[in-house]
Amino acid sequence: MRATVMYAAGDVRVETVPDATIEDPTDAVVRVTRASICGSDLWPYATMEPSETGQSMGHEAIGVVEEIGAEVGQVRRGDLVVMPFAFSDGTCEFCRHGLHTACVHVGFFGNNGENGAQAEALRVPYADGTLYKLPVSADDALLPSLLTLSDVMGTGHHAAMCAGVGPGKIAAVVGDGAVGLCGVIAAKRLGAEQIIILGRHEDRTTLARELGATEVVAERGEQAVSRVKELTGGHGAHSVLECVGLDQSEATAIQITRPGGKVGRVGVPQSASMPNSQTAFYANVTISGGPAPVRAYIDELLPDVLEGRIEPGRVLDRTVGLDDVPDGYQAMADRNALKVMVTP
Ligand SMILES: [Zn+2]
Numbered sequence: 001m002r003a004t005v006m007y008a009a010g011d012v013r014v015e016t017v018p019d020a021t022i023e024d025p026t027d028a029v030v031r032v033t034r035a036s037i038c039g040s041d042l043w044p045y046a047t048m049e050p051s052e053t054g055q056s057m058g059h060e061a062i063g064v065v066e067e068i069g070a071e072v073g074q075v076r077r078g079d080l081v082v083m084p085f086a087f088s089d090g091t092c093e094f095c096r097h098g099l100h101t102a103c104v105h106v107g108f109f110g111n112n113g114e115n116g117a118q119a120e121a122l123r124v125p126y127a128d129g130t131l132y133k134l135p136v137s138a139d140d141a142l143l144p145s146l147l148t149l150s151d152v153m154g155t156g157h158h159a160a161m162c163a164g165v166g167p168g169k170i171a172a173v174v175g176d177g178a179v180g181l182c183g184v185i186a187a188k189r190l191g192a193e194q195i196i197i198l199g200r201h202e203d204r205t206t207l208a209r210e211l212g213a214t215e216v217v218a219e220r221g222e223q224a225v226s227r228v229k230e231l232t233g234g235h236g237a238h239s240v241l242e243c244v245g246l247d248q249s250e251a252t253a254i255q256i257t258r259p260g261g262k263v264g265r266v267g268v269p270q271s272a273s274m275p276n277s278q279t280a281f282y283a284n285v286t287i288s289g290g291p292a293p294v295r296a297y298i299d300e301l302l303p304d305v306l307e308g309r310i311e312p313g314r315v316l317d318r319t320v321g322l323d324d325v326p327d328g329y330q331a332m333a334d335r336n337a338l339k340v341m342v343t344p
Contacts, residue, residue, distance in 0.1 A: 003119030004057040004325045008050040012326045020121040025071040028127030030063035034147045035117045035342040037328050039177045040268060045329050058118030059085035059109035060150040062143060074128040081131040084295040085109055085151045090129020098296035118325050120344045132298045144313025145305045153301060153312040154294025155266045156182025160190055162264030162289040163239035167191035170232050174253045175243035176204040178315040178339040179266060181211055183241040185310050188212030196231055198224055204338060228256040243267050251275040257285045265289030316341040
């Protein structure tokens with residue numbers, strides 16, 4: 001079968017690899033019908049040390065279950081499923097409490113040697129706990145939006161939940177990538193009265209306005225902080241969604257949060273320490289977040305996608321075939337594409 005393998009920064013190849021097969025009785029093999037390239041795939045694309053074996057890439061997918069192991073009972077051959085970016089058993093105490101990304105058996109597709117979804121097919125461990133059966137046909141026009149339930153929409157929603165977005169609240173979203181834009185959708189969906197997006201790619205902030213942002217702040221650093229304060233009666237936002245993970249964006253997120261407010265972090269931190277820790281302390285700012293338990297959020301988000309109340313698939317602005325995945329990486333790295341969908 002064909003699959004995407006990254007060998008070093010800037011070196012992504014689509015190659016013939018051994019077919020995905022059942023290895024454990026809890027596995028399923030999923031034939032991928034839609035996958036996508038994630039902003040987080042761009043970190044190794046920029047920084048990966050050369051590797052002889054390479055890393056199988058991709059953690060966002062919709063597909064059809066092709067084979068199941070002997071102990072798989074919830075999903076069946078032929079089911080159309082969405083695959084969250086992490087696999088989880090669905091039964092441990094963390095899964096039962098909705099924190100599937102802390103599952104005692106967790107693993108992250110397309111990372112640390114796990115196989116990836118930018119491929120014709122892949123093996124899915126703990127298929128019963130991981131895969132979510134979709135009630136639509138494989139060629140449904142909703143597939144792009146449904147695909148975002150595997151990561152970016154669930155991740156934007158997690159940022160909003162961690163940031164305590166609710167009716168009447170002022171939300172600010174740091175970052176205008178796909179997750180930030182989904183954060184805008186989530187903040188609107190949860191009833192925020194004012195939604196400020198911080199970003200400076202005009203095509204993206206224009207889309208953010210269409211998705212529910214009420215103001216755009218294109219400034220950075222101290223100027224961005226001043227601008228947000230101006231827009232919020234001098235105090236800052238109640239709920240800040242940090243969707244980037246760089247020191248500057250984290251520092252800004254804390255500075256634009258009003259005393260007693262909350263920051264929901266979903267940008268993977270690129271530094272071990274958090275900037276502005278003292279600022280957060282003296283303002284009693286709550287900081288939470290982490291890898292989103294997107295598996296837990298599908299129940300809540302799916303009806304809104306199916307009934308057209310939210311359209312997170314709008315963040316997918318380019319589609320490539322599997323052989324053109326390397327071009328998709330480059331287009332996203334060059335900021336010529338916001339987010340690329342793959343049709344194997
Ligand atoms: Zn678990």
